[in-house]
Every structure is written in structure tokens, then in C-alpha cells.
Amino acid sequence: MNLFKRDTQIDFLGKRRIAFVVSLVLLLIAVGSLAVRGLNFGLDFTGGTLVEIGYQKPVSLDEVRSEIGDAGFTSAVVQHFGTAKDVLIRVPPEGATGQRVGDRILAAARGGDRQPELRRVEFVGPQVGDQLKEQGGLAMLYALAGILAYVAFRFEYRFALGAVAALVHDVTITLGFFSVTGVEFDLTVLAALLAVIGYSLNDTIVVFDRIRENFVRVRKGTPVDVANMSLNQTLSRTLMTSATTLLVVIALAVLGGELIRPFSEALLVGIGVGTYSSIFVASALALRLGVSKEDLIPPEKEGADQENHP
Amino acid sequence: MTNRYPLWKYLILAVVLVVGVIYALPNLFGSDPALQISTESGDPPAETVQQRVVDRIEGMGLAVKGTEVREGRFLVRLNNTEAQLAAKDELDVSLGPKYTVALNLAQSTPDWLRALGARPMFLGLDLRGGVHFLMEVDTDAAIQQHMDRYTNEFRKALREARVRYTDISEDGTSLRLGFDAAQEREQAFQVLSDDYRELEFTSDESDGQFWMRAKLPEKQVQEIVDFAVEQNITTLRNRVNELGVAEPVIQRQGRSRIVVQLPGVQDTARAKDILGATATLEFRPVDMDNFPYQGGADGPVPPGSEVYPRQDGGYVMLEDNAILTGEYITDAQSGLDQRTGQPEVTIRLNAAGGDLMTRFSAQHVNDYMAVLFIETQTVTQRVNGEVQRRQQTDRKVISVAQIQEQLGSRFRITGLGNPREARNLALLLRAGSLAAPLQIVEERTIGPSLGQENIDQGLAAVVVGFLLVVAFMALYYKVFGLIADVALLLNLVLIVAALSLLQATLTLPGIAGIVLTVGMAVDANVLIFERVREEIRAGASARTAIDSGYGKAFSTIADANITTLIAAIVLFAFGTGPVKGFAVTLSIGIVTSMFTAIMGTRGLVNLIYGARRKARLSI
Numbered sequence: 015m016n017l018f019k020r021d022t023q024i025d026f027l028g029k030r031r032i033a034f035v036v037s038l039v040l041l042l043i044a045v046g047s048l049a050v051r052g053l054n055f056g057l058d059f060t061g062g063t064l065v066e067i068g069y070q071k072p073v074s075l076d077e078v079r080s081e082i083g084d085a086g087f088t089s090a091v092v093q094h095f096g097t098a099k100d101v102l103i104r105v106p107p108e109g110a111t112g113q114r115v116g117d118r119i120l121a122a123a124r125g126g127d128r129q130p131e132l133r134r135v136e137f138v139g140p141q142v143g144d145q146l147k148e149q150g151g152l153a154m155l156y157a158l159a160g161i162l163a164y165v166a167f168r169f170e171y172r173f174a175l176g177a178v179a180a181l182v183h184d185v186t187i188t189l190g191f192f193s194v195t196g197v198e199f200d201l202t203v204l205a206a207l208l209a210v211i212g213y214s215l216n217d218t219i220v221v222f223d224r225i226r227e228n229f230v231r232v233r234k235g236t237p238v239d240v241a242n243m244s245l246n247q248t249l250s251r252t253l254m255t256s257a258t259t260l261l262v263v264i265a266l267a268v269l270g271g272e273l274i275r276p277f278s279e280a281l282l283v284g285i286g287v288g289t290y291s292s293i294f295v296a297s298a299l300a301l302r303l304g305v306s307k308e309d310l311i312p313p314e315k316e317g318a319d320q321e322n323h324p
Numbered sequence: 325m326t327n328r329y330p331l332w333k334y335l336i337l338a339v340v341l342v343v344g345v346i347y348a349l350p351n352l353f354g355s356d357p358a359l360q361i362s363t364e365s366g367d368p369p370a371e372t373v374q375q376r377v378v379d380r381i382e383g384m385g386l387a388v389k390g391t392e393v394r395e396g397r398f399l400v401r402l403n404n405t406e407a408q409l410a411a412k413d414e415l416d417v418s419l420g421p422k423y424t425v426a427l428n429l430a431q432s433t434p435d436w437l438r439a440l441g442a443r444p445m446f447l448g449l450d451l452r453g454g455v456h457f458l459m460e461v462d463t464d465a466a467i468q469q470h471m472d473r474y475t476n477e478f479r480k481a482l483r484e485a486r487v488r489y490t491d492i493s494e495d496g497t498s499l500r501l502g503f504d505a506a507q508e509r510e511q512a513f514q515v516l517s518d519d520y521r522e523l524e525f526t527s528d529e530s531d532g533q534f535w536m537r538a539k540l541p542e543k544q545v546q547e548i549v550d551f552a553v554e555q556n557i558t559t560l561r562n563r564v565n566e567l568g569v570a571e572p573v574i575q576r577q578g579r580s581r582i583v584v585q586l587p588g589v590q591d592t593a594r595a596k597d598i599l600g601a602t603a604t605l606e607f608r609p610v611d612m613d614n615f616p617y618q619g620g621a622d623g624p625v626p627p628g629s630e631v632y633p634r635q636d637g638g639y640v641m642l643e644d645n646a647i648l649t650g651e652y653i654t655d656a657q658s659g660l661d662q663r664t665g666q667p668e669v670t671i672r673l674n675a676a677g678g679d680l681m682t683r684f685s686a687q688h689v690n691d692y693m694a695v696l697f698i699e700t701q702t703v704t705q706r707v708n709g710e711v712q713r714r715q716q717t718d719r720k721v722i723s724v725a726q727i728q729e730q731l732g733s734r735f736r737i738t739g740l741g742n743p744r745e746a747r748n749l750a751l752l753l754r755a756g757s758l759a760a761p762l763q764i765v766e767e768r769t770i771g772p773s774l775g776q777e778n779i780d781q782g783l784a785a786v787v788v789g790f791l792l793v794v795a796f797m798a799l800y801y802k803v804f805g806l807i808a809d810v811a812l813l814l815n816l817v818l819i820v821a822a823l824s825l826l827q828a829t830l831t832l833p834g835i836a837g838i839v840l841t842v843g844m845a846v847d848a849n850v851l852i853f854e855r856v857r858e859e860i861r862a863g864a865s866a867r868t869a870i871d872s873g874y875g876k877a878f879s880t881i882a883d884a885n886i887t888t889l890i891a892a893i894v895l896f897a898f899g900t901g902p903v904k905g906f907a908v909t910l911s912i913g914i915v916t917s918m919f920t921a922i923m924g925t926r927g928l929v930n931l932i933y934g935a936r937r938k939a940r941l942s943i
Contacts, residue, residue, distance in 0.1 A: 262843030
């Protein structure tokens with residue numbers, strides 16, 4: 015089976031102006047939303063207490079709210095989680111002091127004749143939250159730096175810059191998605207973002223690898239032509255891998271349950287954007303930075319083939 | 325150029341396959357909810373007791389799935405967690421305090437597999453339910469305690485040596501003593517420097533005063549911190565045993581934090597009562613000039629004494645100098661006096677504590693002694709965006725008892741109202757033996773039903789994701805797709821085997837990592853197969869197409885995987901808990917997929933097409 019024409023001849027880089035505008039608009043929306051709305055940080059980062067309770071029957075939020083409010087947790091946020099039988103109660107760190115918040119909330123919700131079941135309690139002290147935030151940011155920077163170094167070593171610094179710029183592009187837009195939709199940003203989402211970095215890079219590397227190979231092999235044609243050719247040659251692979259990865263991520267999003275949903279959503283968006291960026295952003299940037307044939311004469315390892323070329 | 329693998333490569337593949345299957349296998353057998361019954365001596369319970377346990381459980385109308393003695397413990401397998409909980413409550417009562425009954429998940433791995441060291445993966449708390457605590461040891465308080473001790477000892481030593489000082493104050497990790505004359509300072513130095521070699525003594529003059537500084541060196545501070553953390557871990561371990569938890573995890577994390585994981589614990593409130601009580605205690609002499617104390621909380625108090633509330637109401641006046649503090653206590657047990665049958669608490673002290681107690685009690689027979697319980701709760705608040713911690717200390721007297729004779733390192737407190745009171749006092753005494761206060765900075769509790777749900781949903785996602793990819797690959801690449809599918813299955817087996825071998829903890833994000841790996845692992849094959857197709861399109865023979873397809877794709881695959889591995893390793897280095905689990909499965913998946921997708925598929929391709937001279941590739 016072939017989903018694509020045997021030899022596609024799509025002028026991807028000819029559309030780089032359009033791609034540039036699209037990326038710019040998306041980035042502006044993302045950055046704007048991040049600046050104005052920020053992220054809806056989850057408990058991991060804000061600190062506080064979260065209690066998930068499962069009732070036998072669907073329960074109205076107002077009832078739970080008043081029960082919790084009577085117990086003194088007036089600043090608690092009460093919402094359904096997944097089904098109408100599940101209730102999530104969040105208390106911000108300012109809303110309660112002491113370390114018994116979870117138990118007290120549970121006791122309050124157990125008032126009356128209902129006997130809800132405790133599903134989970136999470137308490138994160140503010141000092142831990144701040145630390146996790148800091149570590150998360152650092153992790154992102156170190157991952158980017160490590161990748162920059164590796165790609166610069168294996169390819170050329172302009173490729174590395176192109177690749178990392180594409181990663182920043184992907185991560186920013188994914189973060190923007192979380193900001194715009196208000197989906198909770200927790201530790202697992204951070205993990206997903208790093209997986210997106212790995213994935214998007216994977217895609218970009220494959221394209222760069224082919225560009226490098228074609229620069230050496232194909233003698234005529236401008237860098238743009240060579241890059242276009244490479245993108246077309248790797249197109250079916252790029253889309254195939256995106257398809258299989260998206261298949262499993264969709265399975266995860268649909269079947270994996272509520273706890274893992276933000277994680278799956280981050281991956282869905284990230285892989286979509288990552289696929290787009292490895293086609294339209296990374297190579298265009300590398301070319302824009304002036305990568306040319308001469309920069310890619312491979313180092314000594316493949317030097318044996320060099321005799322055939324002028 | 326030939327498309328045949330030498331025998332040794334097939335052997336490697338076969339060995340990896342067999343080893344992978346063996347070590348992945350235990351996970352298929354699952355585990356049973358079980359009760360684990362152990363004795364204090366570490367010997368398994370006597371056979372009559374074992375029989376009694378089985379009879380009791382069956383008497384409740386619950387089915388016993390099987391019993392066995394393993395590692396000095398008697399294991400009773402039951403059908404479900406409800407039966408497990410009900411049976412535990414029953415046995416707790418009927419077996420009495422000599423036996424510890426703990427909830428456990430007993431593996432059902434057959435013996436021959438266990439003999440090979442094959443064990444199932446360790447399930448994280450988010451999958452099996454339980455409590456996770458991250459506790460912070462208040463190391464500042466531990467250091468402060470030491471400085472207070474130095475202050476007291478210095479005062480005493482100087483007083484006994486009749487050296488006059490004008491001032492003594494603490495400043496972080498150093499003490500400052502003021503003198504009117506250099507000569508006095510010199511005397512003090514002679515008194516102190518020999519006994520306190522661990523301190524760094526310096527001197528200076530200002531404002532007409534002669535100062536002496538005694539500083540605790542950094543190495544010493546580190547030792548105090550280490551000791552405080554280690555002692556807390558030991559105490560926590562004892563307390564966790566009290567809770568009856570099988571397979572608890574109690575580990576140091578970083579400089580001053582301790583992770584406590586209690587799988588299967590349902591009653592988090594009780595767990596926190598026992599673990600989270602951050603308490604110390606002191607034995608203090610009762611002020612005998614004012615005993616029994618008649619006044620209220622703020623009656624007149626002579627210098628050197630203070631009034632404290634009693635737990636059972638009323639007040640008592642105690643002297644300020646403690647006889648000894650909780651850190652000298654090694655154990656406290658409640659029981660019944662063998663002669664009178666009255667409840668009592670037996671306290672054991674370490675050698676130094678025993679000396680202190682002997683010295684004090686010899687001079688104070690017939691006087692009263694009190695146990696002052698000091699509970700420190702740290703209240704964390706965010707004020708104007710800044711994290712602030714405030715210590716809130718409650719002091720109360722939990723016991724007042726007459727010293728009837730000279731006491732040693734082991735003595736009893738009698739005259740307690742009932743066995744329950746005795747038990748509580750023993751518990752508080754043990755709780756108070758912590759050297760430095762602990763504070764829970766993170767808590768995660770997962771109910772058992774949510775844990776099972778997470779397993780079910782995670783498993784469903786893995787299976788469905790896997791089948792979707794398998795179907796897609798088979799459709800798109802036909803025979804080659806099927807070959808990739810076989811490799812993918814092997815990859816899955818290898819990931820599970822590696823996780824089991826490492827006894828890594830499988831968490832929900834870990835499962836997500838496996839799912840993601842399934843999707844991304846075929847990438848290597850997609851790269852190879854697309855290359856092979858290109859070669860065929862370019863007119864290459866089947867043999868050349870396969871060979872150069874694999875050859876050309878290799879460096880791309882390596883580059884792509886190494887960069888992903890970099891991200892995974894960073895994730896591992898910075899992640900905590902569940903995120904680490906994700907990083908581990910992702911990393912393992914990358915390595916195993918390189919092996920299965922390149923070497924595994926090549927082996928199969930060679931088997932199928934390698935021998936044929938003119939093959940048409942089904943790709």
C-alpha cells in the first residue's frame with residue numbers, strides 16, 4: 015500500500031513565507047496568552063491540597079460545595095472529574111493551613127448519609143511546588159542545550175540552531191495551547207513536553223540527515239532545491255511515523271483515563287506541531303542561516319567517498 | 325554482499341528472546357491480596373497459630389486461597405482486597421500484640437521462575453493504591469538542639485570551675501561568650517577546650533568586652549544533619565512496622581528529606597497520626613516545693629520553674645532543667661505488671677541516658693518526675709507570594725510519676741488508669757524519641773479502586789495502541805510490516821523484562837511511556853522500509869535494496885534515537901517520582917527498540933528473503 019504518489023514533488027520551501035506567517039501568528043497567540051492568562055498550573059507546581067472523592071450516585075456540586083464550605087474551606091474549588099459521580103476538590107495553599115486538610119475535607123464530605131469513597135488525596139507544600147517549577151524549567155533548558163550540542167557535533171551549528179529553534183517553536187505553541195484552553199499543567203505535562211522535544215527532534219534529524227546526504231550526492235540544484243527534494247523523499251516516513259505515534263497517543267487519550275489526559279493532550283498537540291515544524295520550520299531556518307554544500311562536506315569518517323566528488 | 329546472518333547473530337537473537345520471555349513471564353501470573361503474619365523474633369508463627377489463623381478466616385466465611393511460609397513470615401492468600409481488610413481487622417484482635425499482621429500483595433510467580441530470579445515489576449503507588457509522603461527533617465532544629473546543649477553544658481562547666489562570664493549567646497552554629505577580663509577568658513578556654521575538641525575556639529575584643537567564640541565546624545554540622553535524618557529514618561521504620569505495612573519504602577532523598585511509601589494503606593489519617601506527629605519529649609523533675617500544684621496557668625512561678633498543662637486536665641509545675649530528652653529513649657512498651665496486673669509502660673534508655681537517669685534518681689527517690697511532651701507543628705503559609713513557615717509548639721505533661729527507687733537504663737511507669745492509656749503513653753514516648761522534627765511537605769494518597777482503574781486503563785491503552793500500530797504496519801508494509809510487528813512484540817516483551825529485572829517501579833506515566841514507545845519504536849522500521857522502497861524504485865535488486873536500505877537508514881536511526889535519549893536522560897535527572905518512571909520506560913524502550921527494529925527485523929528478513937536469488941519483496 016502506498017498513501018503517497020511514488021515521487022512527490024511538493025515545493026515545501028516555496029511555501030515558507032506562508033509557513034512563516036502561520037508560525038508567527040501561532041507563536042504570537044501562544045506568547046500573548048502565556049503573558050496574559052499564564053498557565054493553569056496544577057497542584058504539583060502551586061502547592062495546596064487536592065481531594066478526589068467517588069460517590070455511588072451522581073452528586074450535585076452545590077451540595078458538596080456547601081458541605082465543604084461548612085467545614086471552613088470557603089476557597090475550595092469543587093468540580094466534577096470525568097463523571098458526575100467523581101468530585102475533585104482543590105484547596106489553595108492560602109485556603110487552609112496545617113497538614114490535615116485532606117482528612118478534614120474527607121470527613122466533611124462524609125457527613126450526611128452518603129458514604130463516598132476516597133480516590134486520592136494530594137498535598138504539595140509550597141516549598142516543594144516552587145522547587146518542582148524550578149527543576150522543570152531547568153530540565154527544559156538542559157535538554158535543549160544537550161540536543162544543541164549533539165546536533166552541532168553531528169551536523170553543523172546552523173542545523174543545530176535550526177533544530178533547536180524548531181523545538182522552541184513546538185514547545186511554545188504547545189504551552190500556548192495549554193494556556194489558551196486552560197487545561198491543567200502538571201508534572202506529567204512537563205514530561206510530555208520533553209517527550210515532544212525528543213519526538214520533534216527525531217523528525218528534524220531525519221530530514222537533516224537526508225539534506226546532508228543529498229548535498230553530497232546531488233551536484234546540481236540550489237540548496238533550496240536539495241532541501242525540497244529531501245523533504246519529499248522523507249515525507250512518507252515523516253507522515254507514517256506521525257501516524258503510528260498519533261494512533262497510540264489517541265488510544266492513550268481515549269482509554270488512559272482522566273489522570274493521564276493532560277499528558278495525552280500535550281503529546282497530541284506537540285506531535286502535530288512537531289511534524290509541521292520539521293517540514294516547514296527547521297530546514298527553512300537552517301537554509302535561512304545560510305547552510306550550503308561546502309558546510310556539509312562530511313568529516314573524515316565518510317571521507318573515503320570524497321574522491322568521486324570534485 | 326549477502327543477506328544471510330551468521331549463526332551467532334541468530335543465537336544472540338534467540339538468547340535475548342528466551343531471556344526476555346523468562347523475565348517478562350512473572351508479570352502474567354499477577355499477585356494475590358494476602359496477609360503476612362510475622363513474630364517479633366523473626367521466626368515464622370508456630371503451626372498451631374497458622375492453623376488458628378486459617379480457621380479464623382474461614383470462620384468468617386472467607387475463602388483462603390493458599391498459605392505458605394516465606395522468609396520467616398506466614399502468608400495467607402485471599403481472593404480480594406475486601407476479604408483482606410476484613411481478615412486483617414479480625415486477626416489484629418484475635419492474635420494480639422505478639423504478632424504483626426500486614427497487608428501484602430503476594431506474587432503468584434511459580435517457583436522455577438523465582439529460582440531464576442524472575443520477579444514481576446514493582447507497581448507504583450498510583451497503580452496499587454497507598455500513601456506517599458515526602459517529609460522534611462527540620463535540620464535547623466537539630467542543630468539548634470545541639471547548640472542549646474552546648475550552652476547548658478558550658479554554663480554548668482564554668483559555674484563549677486568558678487569562671488565568671490558576663491554573657492553567653494547562640495548565633496547559628498556558634499556560641500559567643502563574653503568576659504570582663506582576658507584572664508577569665510583564658511581560664512574558660514582551659515576549662516572548655518579539652519572537653520570540646522570538636523569545636524573551633526576563637527577570641528576577639530570589642531566594646532571593652534573579651535569574647536570567646538566556639539564554632540561548630542561544617543563537618544560537624546553535616547554529621548548532625550546526617551544523624552538527625554538517619555535517626556528519623558530508623559524511627560519511621562519502627563513506626564511503619566507498627567502500622568503493619570508490607571514492603572514499605574523509606575528512603576533518604578537529598579540532604580534533609582525522607583520519602584515514605586506505604587503501599588496498600590487505606591487509613592491515611594492513622595498513618596499520619598503515627599508518622600507525622602513531630603514530637604520530642606523531656607523527662608523533667610517536678611518542682612517539689614509546689615506539688616501538688618494548686619494554681620492556674622498563670623499563677624506566680626519561682627525562677628527556674630514553669631507551669632505546664634496536664635493532658636488529663638489541671639496543671640503541674642516543673643523545673644526547667646530536663647533530666648534527659650527523648651533522644652536517649654530507645655524503646656517504650658506498654659504491658660501489664662506481672663504481679664498486680666496493672667497497666668504499665670516499660671522504658672528503655674541508651675547507656676548515656678541510663679547514666680543520667682541513675683544519677684538523678686539516686687538523689688530524688690520519692691520525688692516526682694514528669695514526662696513533658698513537646699509537639700511541634702510547622703504551619704506553612706504563603707504571605708504576599710512569599711513562602712513562610714511558622715513553628716507552633718504545644719507542650720503538655722503526659723505523665724507524672726513518683727520515683728520509687730534508683731532507676732537505671734530500664735524502668736517502668738506504673739499507676740496508669742487502663743491498658744489503653746498505657747498504650748497511648750508508650751506510643752507517645754516512642755514518637756517523642758525523634759531527634760529532630762519532621763514535616764510532611766508532600767503527600768499523595770491513591771485509593772485502591774483508583775489504583776486498579778489506572779492499571780486497567782493503562783493496560784487497555786497499551787493493548788489497543790499496540791494492535792492499532794500492528795494493523796497499520798501490516799496494511800502498509802505487508803510482509804515487512806508483519807516482520808516489524810513481530811519485532812514490536814519482542815520489544816514490548818524486552819521492556820517488561822528489563823523493568824522486571826531492574827525491579828523498577830511501574831507507574832501510570834511509566835505505562836504512558838510504554839505506549840509512546842510502541843508508537844515511536846516502529847519509526848526505525850519505517851525509516852528502513854522507506855529506504856528499501858526507494859532502492860527498489862531506483863531499480864535495485866531485492867538483495868541490494870534490503871542491504872542498502874538497512875545500511876543507509878542506520879546512522880539516521882542512531883542520530884534520532886540518541887537525541888531522544890538525551891531528552892529522556894534529562895527527564896530522569898530532574899524528574900521526581902512518576903515522571904522518573906516515564907523517563908525510565910522511555911529510555912529502556914529506545915534502547916530495546918534499536919535492537920529489535922534493526923537486528924530483529926533484519927534477522928527475519930534474511931530468513932525469509934535471504935536465501936532466494938530472485939525475490940519479489942512484499943513491501
